Amino acid sequence: MIVSVLVITYNHEKYIRKCLDSILEQEGDFQLEILVGNDKSPDNTERVLREYEGDKKFIILNRKQNMGATKNLYDLYKKAQGEYIAVLEGDDFWTDPKKIQKQIKVLEEKDDSVLCFTDSHIVDNKDRIIGEKLLPVEKLESIKDVMFTIGKIPTGTILFKNIFLKNRHENKGVEELLTASNIIGDLPLLAFLIKSGKFYRLPEKTGSYRYITISGTSYSAMSIIKKSLEAEKVIRAIKAYYDPHAKFFLNCTICRSRKYLLKDLKKKDKKLLKEYKKSLKFKEILGLNLYTLFSPLDDLIRSLYRKKIKKYRKKNLFINS
Template sequence: MLEDIEMDNCALVTVIVPVYNHEDYVEKALDSILMQKVDFKYLVYIGEDKSTDHTREVLKKIQGKYPENFIFIYREVNYGMKNFYDLYERIESKYYIVLEGDDYWCDEHKLQIQVDFMEQHPEYMVVTHNVNVVDDKSEPRAIDYPSIPEGEFNIWDFREERFPGHTSAKLFRHEFYETKKGYMERFPELIKYPGDQIEAFLLAAHFRTFCMPEKMSCYRFVTDKGSSYSANFVVNEKTILSKIEFIRANLCYAREHDCAGDIIKVCEQLYVCYTVKHRKVLGMSRSQMIKECLTVRYKLSSYGYTIWRMIKFVGRKLGTMLGIYSRAGKI
């Protein structure tokens, strides 16, 4: 461990690689780090989280081909999301980035480009970029990742569920982790909630984030197999309640930290919208829902946003129905 710390103190960037059931992908991920052409030192922590497939055997077989700055950590028990946070706690470098074991970088200059930007622009907490979306064979998929295409990320992007880049794309200053850690200590019930959504809120609430238009990494989007979030996510009562819990936590956080008016306004808009839309899931009567919605500061803005979202929802439903009838030759 002391050797790791000494290496970390010399490293400008730490790459965190959480690995779980990635037997078919992890070598490609690590090779994409190894191919980086940089003029600085970096450290890689690979956290293998007691996989149930052959990931551990694959890593032990290929471990010898990587240099000593690749540190392999094999868990004796499954940590789950704590695998990520344990790896975060090991960071001592100025910058860090996360590359999950099923994704990979596709530009050998990616890290150098991002570090150069951050060194030249101290006003930004994060620099990110666009990504390619690929399948389990690393073939392109005809979908786009929902991130902003270029420029600065803001709270209005967050409200409309546009992200500040995929996890594999975001290079952070180390200080950001302290903010995220404080959030997680305040809301430990969100330990299993998607970290990229938590990061998006905190970035919008406190910091400046710049997105480059280039595509320098690949996000593996596989929904029909595997143990990834995408493969296992379903919309049901549990996930709806989890989303509302996240929205409520953000509103609480924004108020406690005296965030700017637009931050609180968006948090209230989302809170009212989801409360109205899912009052039955929340077990609320109409009077309870109305009473809850009256607690917000920006009432007209929150109610207006909720009505706008409802109109959009009805419009989509109507468009879908008209499309069905049109294809059936009924209109």
């Protein structure tokens, strides 16, 4: 069995070695195929990657032109030959050498599964643990579950069945979905995969997500406004990809996102606020105004979902104590 590990990297000369070594430390009944997409890093990332060129597990792609994170990753999806795929950014790393083996077991035991995720540490630029990233649920079953838990699944911990390989000619509209934003790749991937099965959680910390707040290319370093604008592109793409029965819910999600974006822009960037308002079409403005009427109901539904998650977490803390 082959497991493809996809690594996208840009300006990660300080971190890429730790990332790749953590992959090589994986133990289990599988072979590794490690695809690295170096998106024309201007630093010494390429020089570090040369240290791994002699290892046959690696396929290292040093891009001649900068593609952007999501196009870089999508190209790796198309090239992956493994039965399973794991994704890891070049500044993150794994901490459990049995991570992949444990997740394969989960996916093999759950016939209705497509993806397994775990909990994660959050570390700073010096590898100091500063928090944790986890979603305290047993499983996710629908696009609503995915949209209600945006940003909660630690992307660097996921392992999923390679449906790109099985359905290469049936994935109509997938490229448009997965590359809708230049920087957000996890949400569209999850929206795509949830159509094919359920996501199961392995309640163990198997990796570390690096949270960098200093100015730079890291997603965690970007402004809330930029993140919100990119997130709207993704949600629009998900809406276009999904069946009509899900569009009402996704419209609510878009309007909710716009509501908070307008609020942030009003406080922080009046010029960008004017530009953003001008970019909205009449239908979008009308939809936003209608949403304000039933947003209390949307707030209630989301509040009930959060309470459900808290209840699950408390119950499992009690059982495990």
